[in-house]
Amino acid sequence: MFYTTYKCSPQVSSHTKGFLTLNGFDKGEDGGAPSECDNHYHSNDIPVVALSTGWYNKGSRCLNNITITANGRSVVAMVVDECDSTMGCDNDHDYQPPCDNNIVDASRAVWKALGVPDDKWGGMDITWSDA
Template identity: 80%
Template sequence: MYTTYKCSPEVSSQTNATLTINSFQKGGDGGGPSECDGKYHSVDLPVVALSTGWNKGRRRCHNNITINANGRSVVAMVVDECDSTMGCDQDHDYQPPCPNIIDASKAVWKALGVPQDNWGNLNITWSDA
């Protein structure tokens, strides 16, 4: 019933995306452990999940990306994939498929200086670090 996404725009030095928030901790809203290493990660670490097309078959796993927004930038490690082709099941915390987004930990939002009551969706640019 949801739109699925099988590709993402090419990554450049200023790729547009929407930043969303995710918990990568056990019991958090991210579902199961991270796809890149099968582990959970603290919300205090700058970690992200990339949409399926951007993750390129997990080739960006454990690589750093730079996220720019709010007049600031932060470097974060890719630890997970936000599945753009599946969703609405237990493994995906019953969430719909991801469009072209970067799902980020609280540490990323804090580093960008976004007030907590504005966390959720933010237009950003990003690039490989």
């Protein structure tokens, strides 16, 4: 099967539109391998995210914070990983297809901080900016 891949993402602004997805950053979860930024796993009880390849920008946002806004609330989360838009369907990517170019893949803590009911977790339009 062939998937669309991306090397770029939309331009970052003070209100960059993106799509929030749910990811597990602990060992054995759907994130796959340890985080790209520090080669560690992270607790899902802290607000951490993976960004699409273009926004990840070869690690330039690693361990920096971004502000995510949705559902009438905002949360600050640390960038710890890349949501690879160029590769997928292998062990390092938990056999998932490549990410779209507008993904902010977030831990449970981000969803909780945004006040989204558990049964609505999975995908939601957001805006984000560098914190």
